[in-house]
Amino acid sequence: MLNLITYFYSAPFVPGILLADVWHGKHSALEPAGTAASEIATLFWAMAVGAAVIWLSMIVLGVYCFRTHQGMHPPRLPWFIIGGGMAVPSVVLAVLLGFGLSAMPRLVGPAPEGSLRVHVTGEQWWWRVSYEHPQGLDTQRVELANEIHLPVDRAVEFVLDSADVIHSFWIPSLAGKVDTFPGRETRLVVTPTSEGVYQGICAEFCGGAHAWMEFTVVVESPEAFDAWLAEQATPSNTLHDEGATRGRTLFRQQGCGACHSIRGNVARSRVGPDLTHVGSRHSIAAGRLPNDRLSLVRWLRDPKGLKPEALMPSFAMLSDEDLESLAAYLHGLK
Ligand code: HEC
Numbered sequence: 001m002l003n004l005i006t007y008f009y010s011a012p013f014v015p016g017i018l019l020a021d022v023w024h025g026k027h028s029a030l031e032p033a034g035t036a037a038s039e040i041a042t043l044f045w046a047m048a049v050g051a052a053v054i055w056l057s058m059i060v061l062g063v064y065c066f067r068t069h070q071g072m073h074p075p076r077l078p079w080f081i082i083g084g085g086m087a088v089p090s091v092v093l094a095v096l097l098g099f100g101l102s103a104m105p106r107l108v109g110p111a112p113e114g115s116l117r118v119h120v121t122g123e124q125w126w127w128r129v130s131y132e133h134p135q136g137l138d139t140q141r142v143e144l145a146n147e148i149h150l151p152v153d154r155a156v157e158f159v160l161d162s163a164d165v166i167h168s169f170w171i172p173s174l175a176g177k178v179d180t181f182p183g184r185e186t187r188l189v190v191t192p193t194s195e196g197v198y199q200g201i202c203a204e205f206c207g208g209a210h211a212w213m214e215f216t217v218v219v220e221s222p223e224a225f226d227a228w229l230a231e232q233a234t235p236s237n238t239l240h241d242e243g244a245t246r247g248r249t250l251f252r253q254q255g256c257g258a259c260h261s262i263r264g265n266v267a268r269s270r271v272g273p274d275l276t277h278v279g280s281r282h283s284i285a286a287g288r289l290p291n292d293r294l295s296l297v298r299w300l301r302d303p304k305g306l307k308p309e310a311l312m313p314s315f316a317m318l319s320d321e322d323l324e325s326l327a328a329y330l331h332g333l334k
């Protein structure tokens with residue numbers, strides 16, 4: 001009877017997976033777009049089918065016993081317990097363990113020779129992303145925030161760490177999740193197999209704005225990727241109009257450079273996200289807002305209102321005109 005109750009309890013998991021938001025879309029672990037994710041999806045399906053088969057056979061067996069044999073006879077009972085209670089679970093667990101252990105090296109490294117390497121640091125509450133310079137300049141890294149571009153069909157090794165607390169780096173469509181720790185590097189190897197735009201998230205509660213710690217992953221052709229990286233490696237110098245020119249002056253006057261870096265401008269600090277090409281990103285503040293001028297103004301006016309505990313001060317004391325000029329300058333940094 002106890003067994004029956006246990007198996008009935010596991011039943012909701014079947015409709016659960018059918019209804020789950022993981023089924024489709026830009027962050028679906030069941031619609032894999034990378035080698036690691038498809039391996040995990042295969043394991044998931046094997047386990048789901050296995051669990052369904054075991055669950056169904058237990059129900060059938062239970063009904064059969066209650067209907068026709070009121071209570072099993074002692075001579076057969078020990079074999080039933082040894083078989084169903086010990087042998088079957090041991091075999092099932094051993095097979096799963098073998099599968100898991102054999103997949104591990106492919107999922108967490110070391111990466112194959114010639115892989116692209118991307119460093120990602122989890123920060124409260126955004127992701128610092130940095131690439132080695134396309135011309136191999138050791139001292140110069142190409143840095144940005146909350147956005148990762150990858151060439152399709154090439155292995156990439158993510159080198160992960162954290163600046164503060166434990167975060168967890170997860171791109172459900174491409175691979176499994178890996179925790180990031182302060183003072184310790186973890187690794188994840190991914191080979192994206194289809195072009196597209198995917199969503200990554202932080203999968204470990206890390207404080208106030210944890211739910212707003214998303215990032216965008218763009219998987220594109222090798223040519224498009226090379227062009228993008230070369231563009232990101234250039235300093236920014238675009239000033240479209242008078243508003244943007246005013247914005248640049250305000251950026252210096254208001255001390256934004258105490259926390260931000262804009263290559264080509266005087267700002268060099270690494271407290272907050274690098275803003276060199278902030279105008280080219282899909283979103284701002286780790287997925288909190290779309291990237292347009294109005295959203296930039298809203299962000300500058302009230303970061304903590306938009307993201308609880310955000311570590312950027314409010315600039316609500318500036319006039320609308322000043323905020324709009326700053327937004328024009330930032331939006332022009334493509
Ligand atoms: C005390 C440090 C600090 C100062 C000063 C500061 N910022 Fe920030 N800024 C941050 C931090 C930290 C974040 C990341 C917030 C998050 O996403 O949780 C951020 C995020 C941003 C973003 C979003 C970037 C992205 O890619 O998502 C913009 C734009 C920005 N700041 C502009 C400015 C401007 C303009 C000023 C000056 C008027 C300024 N900041 C002053 C710390 C600061």
Ligand SMILES: [Cu+2]
Binds near residue numbers: 167168203204205213
């Ligand atoms: Cu988090």
